[in-house]
Amino acid sequence: MARSKIDIKRFRVPPGGRFSLANYVPADTGPVGTKDGAPKAVAKQGDRLFELADLLYAQSRWSVLFVFQAMDGAGKDSAIKHVLRGLDPKATQVYSFKTPSQEELKHDFMWRCLKSLPERGRIGIFNRSYYEEVLVSRVHPKLLEQRQLPACCVTPHIWKERYEDIRSIERYLTRNGTVIRKIYLNVSKAEQRPRFLIRPHNPDKRWKFSLNDINERLRWKEYMAAYE
Numbered sequence: 001m002a003r004s005k006i007d008i009k010r011f012r013v014p015p016g017g018r019f020s021l022a023n024y025v026p027a028d029t030g031p032v033g034t035k036d037g038a039p040k041a042v043a044k045q046g047d048r049l050f051e052l053a054d055l056l057y058a059q060s061r062w063s064v065l066f067v068f069q070a071m072d073g074a075g076k077d078s079a080i081k082h083v084l085r086g087l088d089p090k091a092t093q094v095y096s097f098k099t100p101s102q103e104e105l106k107h108d109f110m111w112r113c114l115k116s117l118p119e120r121g122r123i124g125i126f127n128r129s130y131y132e133e134v135l136v137s138r139v140h141p142k143l144l145e146q147r148q149l150p151a152c153c154v155t156p157h158i159w160k161e162r163y164e165d166i167r168s169i170e171r172y173l174t175r176n177g178t179v180i181r182k183i184y185l186n187v188s189k190a191e192q193r194p195r196f197l198i199r200p201h202n203p204d205k206r207w208k209f210s211l212n213d214i215n216e217r218l219r220w221k222e223y224m225a226a227y228e
Contacts, residue, residue: 011024050087057090062121063178068128068185069129071216074192087123093125094125110165135227189217
C-alpha cells in the first residue's frame, strides 16, 4: 500500500547561499490548509509515525534529534505535544532549555544540551537548544559575562566561531548515528501580539505570560537578524 506524504519542500532551507525570513510567509500553512486541517494531517500520519518510532526503538542503532527554535508565542510546546501524543513514550524524550542555571553557566555553552542527547533507538526533542547562545546572547551580549569566559575567548569573531563549533558538533553527531532535524516555527510580529494578549485571560496559558516576553518583543528586528 502506498504511503501518503506531505510535501514540505518549500519549507526547507537549502544548505549554503543566502537566506532571508522576508521570503517566507508566516501564515503559509502549506498542504495542511486551514488550522482545522492540522489535526487531520497529524492523525493521518500518526500510525506511520508510531510504526517508524517502534522500528527505531527495536533496531537501537540510530537516534533522532529534533531541534525546535522560535520566538515566544510561536507554538513550540503545542507542536511538540500534538505530534508526540501518538508515539510510544518509551521511544521519546523531551527537554526544554530555559535560562541557564549557575551550574550550566560554569560549563561550555553546549554542555547542557549534549548531556541530554537521545540514546540509540530514541527520538529526542529539544525545546530551544544550544542555538539560544547565538540568539539571546547575541541580542544581549552582556549575557556572555555570566559565563566568565577568558578574555582571549571573547573575540570580535565569537559568533562566527560558535557557528563553526555548532556545525562541527552536529557533523560529529551525524557521523555517530544521530539524525538531526532542525525546525524553526515562523510566527509574525503581528500574530505574536494577540497570542500574548490572550495569555493573562486564559487559565491554561496564564503561567506562560511574562513581562520579559514583552521586552524581548521590542527587539524583534535584532532577533530576526540573529535567526537569519
